[in-house]
Amino acid sequence: MRISALAAEAGLPVATVKFYLREGLLHAGTATSATQAAYDESHLRRLRLVRALLGPVGLSVQQAHAVLQLVDDPGDDLYATLGRAVSALPPAAAERGDASDPFPRARAALAALGQVYDPDFPAVAQLEGALAAAESAGMPISAERLAHYGRALSDVAEFDLARMPDEPHAAVEYTVLGTALYEPVLTALRRLAHQDAAVRRLRGAG
Amino acid sequence: MRISALAAEAGLPVATVKFYLREGLLHAGTATSATQAAYDESHLRRLRLVRALLGPVGLSVQQAHAVLQLVDDPGDDLYATLGRAVSALPPAAAERGDASDPFPRARAALAALGQVYDPDFPAVAQLEGALAAAESAGMPISAERLAHYGRALSDVAEFDLARMPDEPHAAVEYTVLGTALYEPVLTALRRLAHQDAAVRRLRGAG
DNA sequence: ATGATTGGATAGTGTTACTCTCCAATATTA
DNA sequence: TAATATTGGAGAGTAACACTATCCAATCAT
Structure with missing residues (x-):
């Protein structure tokens, strides 16, 4: 060809x-x-x-390059590779602030959820950025809401993890592409679930 | 000032x-x-x-303008306003295909979930685009996975809906800004839940 | 033999989100 | 009151990005 x-x-x-x-x-x-x-x-x-x-995932050429490179040849340390790969995906992360406590909001949130807090994992900075953005925009996220969201997404994560391949190369591909390709599905499903719930509620009221 | x-x-x-x-x-x-x-x-x-x-939400100036305009003065039809507002947010939607069945993947998915299918609601096109992207990238989403995701996000939607204000103006603001600001939190939480699950799994194995 | 196609390089294009410069009118400060 | 600074407003300039177009000599297809 x-x-x-x-x-x-x-x-x-x-x-x-x-x-x-x-x-x-x-x-x-x-x-x-x-x-x-x-x-x-x-x-x-x-x-x-x-x-x-x-296109749909919305990566820049640079980001796509970084992701594909890691999928093509992941290093020895699977955990580090996954972290690096996922960090190449949007949304943008927060810069780390005070050195002793760089991501206070994310740290508190993860403590409340009973999850591991590792400031070197890039998604922590993403969570911090998202929480800070919501707060500065005047719509801070309550502990209750965070707990609820966390529970729902742990459920998703358990499902995904159970289906992760054992072989390292396949595992990286599954995790990285799964994150890139399935996250848009999740946000679309959230919006549709909202609509569905709203329709049922309006019907009940009208 | x-x-x-x-x-x-x-x-x-x-x-x-x-x-x-x-x-x-x-x-x-x-x-x-x-x-x-x-x-x-x-x-x-x-x-x-x-x-x-x-910044963190990642809207363009145009998109932000559209969103803010709807928040500033929502029309009479709350349902239509919410649809329009949410459609201004990324990710990009699929173009509608065949006129008789413009979004086949999304239609099938929503049928399986027992949710309303309304081709005019923009999130349907987003779901179609996301499903098509995953499929064409060689990682199609199984019905089982879709069902699992759908259940988890219905749970999130129920929570959010229960806290939606009654007054129309406030309801639009809550829904639109909630979608824009909270979705990044959801994706960050998903990634962290993955990490948490992965760490526990590696610990169990090691 | 002759016209089309190729890989490779370089330059150009349209969009986006700012950023800079300029201006006359007004504020502030000395 | 005189000198200096700042303002709102408008227009042009800029840097990054994702292509897109053009050119070239070498090769292919007929």
Whole structure:
């Protein structure tokens, strides 16, 4: 398969495929001569993944590159790799404040939930940022709400973890792509559940 | 309070505050002369909200404008206003396909969950887009997983709905800002719950 | 043999979210 | 009151981003 066929199958302009090659989002084809290379199914699959990450998931090219690199070759330390990979995904995290207690809101929240607090895990900074944003926007999150949310999402996490593959490479792919691809599903489902509940409530009232 | 004081309190350059005024994200101050205007607490609160929407929540200026306009004056139809407001938030939705069945994946998913399917509600298109992205990236979402996620988020929705104010204006503000500000909290909590579950699992194994 | 296509490089485009500069009118300070 | 600073408003400029277009000599297809 040459580049024009690849681009056509993926539904992209050739120029865009070349751009992804240059940016390292897509591995090069096998050269068959000085001015020709062959592409296969793996390139097509990768292109579809790239499009999903750049489009619906909303990653930048840089973020997608970071994520794909970790999926392609995860290091020895599975735990650290997962942390790094997930930190490449939006939303943006808070900067760490006071050195002795960099993420006070997140620390308190996790303590209340009875969960591990590790300031080096990037999602902690994300939680801090999200809590701080809600607070500064005048809609702070109550402990009660946090507890409720935490319970619901622990439930989701248990489900996901139970289905995580054992083999490290597959585990990283599952975790990273699962986070990137399934989070939008979760937010859409939340909104729809809201709508559903609202409709039932209006019906009951009307 | 003049513009320089307002900007200083909000921690923003004066030029940026002027930019928000131009873009309609911030209401004008009350003019005290041809070249002076006074700003008050309401402007400061609004600036904090705008920063939260543009920063951690990740809205574009356009999206933030749309959201704020609906919060500022919601129409008569509460249900339609909420739909419109939430549709202004990311992630991007799928385009509707075949006219007779524009969102097949979302329709099937909602049927399985026993929830209302209304193709005009924008979150349906978001769900379709997210499901399609996962599928085309090679990680389709099983019915089992969807059911599990749906249950967990219905739980979240029930909690939120029970706390929704009765007065229409307040209800729109609660729903829209709640969605914008609390969704990042939910995704952060999901990631942390994963980490927590993973740590416990590694500990158990090691 | 001849026209089209390729990989590779470089430059250009449209969008977004600011940021800078300028202005005459007004405030503040000396 | 004179000198200096700041204001609201408008327009142009900028940096990052994700492509997109153009060009080239080498090669392929017919």
